[in-house]
Amino acid sequence: MRASQEDFENATNQVKLLKKDPGNEVKLKLYALYKQATEGPCNVPKPGVLDFINKAKWDAWNALGSLPKETARHNYVDLVSSLSASSESSIQVTPAADRKQPGSDALVVTSQDGITTITLNRPDKKNALTTQMYHDIMLALEAASKDDSAITVLTGNGDYYCSGNDLTNFTDIPPGGVEEKARSGAVLLRDFVDRFIDFPKPLVAVVNGPAVGISVTILGLFDIVYATDRATFHTPFSHLGQSPEGCSSYTFPKIMGPSKATEMLVFGKKLTAREACTQGLVTEVFPDSTFQKEVWVRLKAYSKLPPNAMRISKQVIRNTEKEKLHAINAEESNILRERWLSDECMNAVVSFLSKKAKL
Numbered sequence: 001m002r003a004s005q006e007d008f009e010n011a012t013n014q015v016k017l018l019k020k021d022p023g024n025e026v027k028l029k030l031y032a033l034y035k036q037a038t039e040g041p042c043n044v045p046k047p048g049v050l051d052f053i054n055k056a057k058w059d060a061w062n063a064l065g066s067l068p069k070e071t072a073r074h075n076y077v078d079l080v081s082s083l084s085a086s087s088e089s090s091i092q093v094t095p096a097a098d099r100k101q102p103g104s105d106a107l108v109v110t111s112q113d114g115i116t117t118i119t120l121n122r123p124d125k126k127n128a129l130t131t132q133m134y135h136d137i138m139l140a141l142e143a144a145s146k147d148d149s150a151i152t153v154l155t156g157n158g159d160y161y162c163s164g165n166d167l168t169n170f171t172d173i174p175p176g177g178v179e180e181k182a183r184s185g186a187v188l189l190r191d192f193v194d195r196f197i198d199f200p201k202p203l204v205a206v207v208n209g210p211a212v213g214i215s216v217t218i219l220g221l222f223d224i225v226y227a228t229d230r231a232t233f234h235t236p237f238s239h240l241g242q243s244p245e246g247c248s249s250y251t252f253p254k255i256m257g258p259s260k261a262t263e264m265l266v267f268g269k270k271l272t273a274r275e276a277c278t279q280g281l282v283t284e285v286f287p288d289s290t291f292q293k294e295v296w297v298r299l300k301a302y303s304k305l306p307p308n309a310m311r312i313s314k315q316v317i318r319n320t321e322k323e324k325l326h327a328i329n330a331e332e333s334n335i336l337r338e339r340w341l342s343d344e345c346m347n348a349v350v351s352f353l354s355k356k357a358k359l
C-alpha cells in the first residue's frame, strides 16, 4: 500500500521523537527522501566543495535522480517506521492527525486509535514549558476537544515528564517592564489552566518521568494519571518564592487532605510515584520497564468505549465544580502575579539562571 500524505506528515513528526540519533548516513537518506517527496528531483545548484555539509546533502538528494514523489514519500515513511521500531521510542507511533502541528518542535501532536497524544518534546531541557509551549498546548487542547478522538493524553519525551515553567521565561522583559511581564504571565496562566478545567473529554497524563511545578499541579485537573515508578512529583513553590497554581490550592487538599497538601505545596516535599498514588494524585504506578506498553494497551482499550458516553460522564463529574475551579484559578493567578514581582522570586530565578541553584 502506498503511503498517504497523512502518513508522510506523521512520519516527519515521528522523526523528531526518535530517542537515538540514527547517524549521519541515515539522516542524509531521510533528508534526500524528504526533499524528493516534497520538491521532486534536485533542482538547486551544487554547493562548493568546501561547503561539506550542504554538498553531502545535495549529493544525497541528487542521487535520487527522477524517483517519483510518491515513491520517495513511501520510502521515507518506511524508513522512519523502521527507525521508530528500533529506537524503542517512548512515544506512540501514530499515523497523522488531521490537524495543524504547533509552531515549534517542542510540542508534537499525534492521533491514532481514538487517542490524541500531546507530547512535550524538549528533552534536553527536561521539557520545561516555554511561553510558546503554553500557547501551543492551549491550541492542541482546543483541536483535541473537537477532533474525533475519544481520549486525550499529555506526556513527555525523554527522561523527564516536565520540569515545570521554563525559568528563562522570566528573562524576556517587555517594554512595559516587570509589572507588564507579571501581568501578561498571569493572564496566560489563567487562560492555560482554564483550558484544563473546561476540557470536555477524558484527559489522561502519562507521566513518563519526574514532574515539577505546574506540570504537577494541573494533574489535579486530569481524569486519570498513570506514572512510571521512576516519576517524582515536586512543587517547590516556597523555594522559588512562588505560590500554588493550576487550582492545586483546592484540588490537592481535596485529593490528599490538607496536611499532605501543605507538605507538598508549602514545604515542597517531593513525592515518589508510589507516595503520590497512595495519596490519590496518581491513579496507578507501573514498573518503568513495562510502563509504555502497559499504559498504551490500557488506553487503547478505553478508547474503544462509546465516546459520547465517556464525554458526558466526564462532564457530569466536572460540572459540579467548574465554577469554583475557575474562581480559584483566577485568584491563584492574581496572587502569583504579585509573587513574581517579589524579591524572593526574583532571587530564586537569578540563582537558577546563574547555575547556582537546582531543586
Ligand SMILES: CCCCC/C=C/CC(=O)SCCNC(=O)CCNC(=O)[C@H](O)C(C)(C)COP(=O)(O)OP(=O)(O)OC[C@H]1O[C@@H](n2cnc3c(N)ncnc32)[C@H](O)[C@@H]1OP(=O)(O)O
Residues within 6 Å of the ligand: 124, 125, 126, 128, 129, 134, 163, 164, 165, 166, 167, 168, 185, 186, 188, 189, 212, 213, 214, 215, 240, 242, 245, 352, 357, 358, 359
Ligand atoms: C505563563 C506562565 C505560567 C507560570 C506558571 C508557574 C509555574 C511554576 C513552576 O512550574 S515552578 C517550577 C519551575 N521549575 C524549576 O524550578 C526546575 C528547575 N530545574 C532544575 O532544578 C533542574 O534542572 C532539574 C532538577 C529539573 C533537573 O536537574 P538535572 O541535573 O537532571 O538536569 P539539568 O539541570 O542539567 O537540566 C538540563 C537542562 O535543562 C534546563 N532546565 C531544566 N529545567 C528547567 C526549567 N524549569 N527552566 C529552564 N531550564 C530548565 C537546565 O538549565 C539544563 O540546561 P543546560 O543544559 O542548557 O544547562
